[in-house]
Amino acid sequence: MSEIETGETRALQLPLTDEVIKSLRAGDMVEISGIMYTGRDAAHLRFKQALERGESLPVELAGQLIYYVGPSPARPGTVIGAAGPTTASRMDIYTPQLLALGLKAMIGKGRRSEAVQKALQQYTAVYFGAVGGLGILLSHSIKKAEVVAYPDLGPEAVFRLTVENFPAIVLNDCYGGDLYTQTAQEWALPAS
Amino acid sequence: MRTIDVNLVREAVAELCQKANYELPEDFVAALRTAREKEVSAQGRRVLTLLDQNQAEARKVQMPTCQDTGFVLVFVNVGQEVHLIGGDLYQAINAGVGEGYRSGYLRPSIVQDPLFNRANTGDNTPAVIHTRLVPGDQLTLQVLVKGAGSENCTRLAMLTPAQGILALKAFVVETVKLAGPNACPPLVVCVGVGGTADRALLLAKEASLRSVGAPHPEPLVAELEQELLELVNATGIGPQGYGGRTTALACHIERAATHIASLPVAVNLQCHAVRHQEISL
Numbered sequence: 001m002s003e004i005e006t007g008e009t010r011a012l013q014l015p016l017t018d019e020v021i022k023s024l025r026a027g028d029m030v031e032i033s034g035i036m037y038t039g040r041d042a043a044h045l046r047f048k049q050a051l052e053r054g055e056s057l058p059v060e061l062a063g064q065l066i067y068y069v070g071p072s073p074a075r076p077g078t079v080i081g082a083a084g085p086t087t088a089s090r091m092d093i094y095t096p097q098l099l100a101l102g103l104k105a106m107i108g109k110g111r112r113s114e115a116v117q118k119a120l121q122q123y124t125a126v127y128f129g130a131v132g133g134l135g136i137l138l139s140h141s142i143k144k145a146e147v148v149a150y151p152d153l154g155p156e157a158v159f160r161l162t163v164e165n166f167p168a169i170v171l172n173d174c175y176g177g178d179l180y181t182q183t184a185q186e187w188a189l190p191a192s
Numbered sequence: 193m194r195t196i197d198v199n200l201v202r203e204a205v206a207e208l209c210q211k212a213n214y215e216l217p218e219d220f221v222a223a224l225r226t227a228r229e230k231e232v233s234a235q236g237r238r239v240l241t242l243l244d245q246n247q248a249e250a251r252k253v254q255m256p257t258c259q260d261t262g263f264v265l266v267f268v269n270v271g272q273e274v275h276l277i278g279g280d281l282y283q284a285i286n287a288g289v290g291e292g293y294r295s296g297y298l299r300p301s302i303v304q305d306p307l308f309n310r311a312n313t314g315d316n317t318p319a320v321i322h323t324r325l326v327p328g329d330q331l332t333l334q335v336l337v338k339g340a341g342s343e344n345c346t347r348l349a350m351l352t353p354a355q356g357i358l359a360l361k362a363f364v365v366e367t368v369k370l371a372g373p374n375a376c377p378p379l380v381v382c383v384g385v386g387g388t389a390d391r392a393l394l395l396a397k398e399a400s401l402r403s404v405g406a407p408h409p410e411p412l413v414a415e416l417e418q419e420l421l422e423l424v425n426a427t428g429i430g431p432q433g434y435g436g437r438t439t440a441l442a443c444h445i446e447r448a449a450t451h452i453a454s455l456p457v458a459v460n461l462q463c464h465a466v467r468h469q470e471i472s473l
Contacts, residue, residue, distance in 0.1 A: 042310065069259065070259060070260070070299065070301070071259050071299070072255075072256050072259045072261055072297060072298060072299035073297045073298070073299065074297070075255065075297050081255060081256065081259060081297055081299065082250075082255060082256045082257065082258055082259040082261075082299075083259055084258055084259050084260075086259075086260065086341065087340075087341045087344070087374050089374060109341075109373060109374070109376070109432070110341075110372070110373045110374035110433070111372060111373060111374060129373075129432070131239055131242055131243070131432055132258075132341065132373075132376040132432060132463070133243065133246070133257065133258045133376050133463060133464055133465045134242055134243065134246050135246065135250070135255075135256060135257055135258045135259045136246050136249045136250050136253070136255055136256075136257065137242060137245060137246045137249065153312070154300060154312050154314065155259075155299050155300065155301070155312075156312070169434070179433075179434070180372060180373055180433050182435075183235075183428065183429075183430065183433065183434055183435030184372075184427070184428055184429065184435070186428070186435055187233065187428025187429075187430055187435040187436060187437075188426070188427055188428035189426040189428065
């Protein structure tokens with residue numbers, strides 16, 4: 001994807017097994033292929049409300065990956081519009097419950113809460129980062145997109161995406177590793 | 193007296209909304225490329241290269257660079273000698289936003305009611321509109337498209353005069369650190385100083401309309417901008433928070449008169465999707 005040397009990129013096939021998740025470390029570069037689901041603020045709120053009412057979720061999340069994205073509309077003849085990640089921390093409040101239900105992975109951007117990082121360890125799950133604002137290039141990895149729940153939410157509906165070689169980096173692994181903490185320690189200059 | 197039909201405003205706003213989302217300004221692209229040449233972190237260079245490729249592709253295929261096609265802010269400078277005809281100016285602006293977003297395949301991201309029923313309005317209206325009367329017979333429209341990832345990192349400090357510039361610097365750096373990767377660095381750090389609380393926030397927003405990295409015309413301010421930029425880049429957050437020397441491409445400061453008891457400082461972070469366009473009618 002780029003001529004710059006930043007280490008090896010590993011191909012990952014969805015759904016992710018615990019064995020694969022345990023082999024991932026913060027900072028690993030990956031390319032993800034398979035089926036994933038989208039979900040952001042409004043869909044997560046509806047997940048929570050459904051669970052509170054004792055209902056099952058409109059999609060089975062056990063073993064799955066949620067990509068935090070609200071794509072822009074597709075131009076005719078294209079699969080999807082711009083489709084980069086949104087800030088994950090807004091979903092932090094919902095995430096431990098979904099991980100307890102078997103959710104295995106998320107793609108977003110930005111930091112996660114301590115509670116989420118602990119839940120990643122407890123339930124053997126992983127949080128990937130995609131480059132924020134890389135809407136067009138990331139959309140090229142999305143080969144199919146269909147709304148599977150909450151169509152009234154428009155861009156916040158739940159889409160089922162078929163992706164090929166979607167580029168991401170491990171931000172939080174299942175051992176408490178956090179790329180942002182590592183890089184901040186590595187790159188911060190002494191206060192001037 | 194010059195007569196301007198608000199339908200011209202509507203058409204112009206629709207076009208500016210699309211152009212802002214599809215084509216990032218040349219000055220920003222130049223700053224991005226300069227930063228890429230200087231960046232010493234491999235991950236940082238990788239991200240900056242990808243962002244340049246992404247903006248070039250968006251321009252080519254006329255698609256938005258980022259799926260968060262933002263909140264539309266319209267700054268309207270109306271010449272005192274302009275007579276507006278053809279209807280309500282604000283309705284025309286919002287009609288332009290709706291048209292631009294619907295026909296341009298831009299994401300509607302606005303809910304009418306922030307509290308009780310967060311239903312999407314479907315066409316990204318209403319815009320936030322700031323109108324100012326100015327001398328002359330021109331009407332100038334500046335459209336700024338602002339994503340929520342960076343907007344959500346906005347902070348305001350009502351500092352005291354005794355705390356001064358030292359506290360301002362600390363507050364700006366603290367804001368960038370708190371935002372970290374969430375605001376989508378490389379940033380343009382926009383700072384509004386003075387006025388009342390609301391004025392400081394508006395100044396900070398207006399600071400993002402400047403050409404990226406064009407130093408402030410007053411040397412003292414330009415010097416402070418440079419110093420803040422170096423402090424922000426010393427954090428090591430880097431492009432996307434993956435580590436590096438380019439946490440920000442520029443720092444822009446705007447000032448206004450303030451009260452003898454006040455030193456308001458507002459920080460409004462601009463993500464790397466710098467999106468603004470303007471036209472004079």
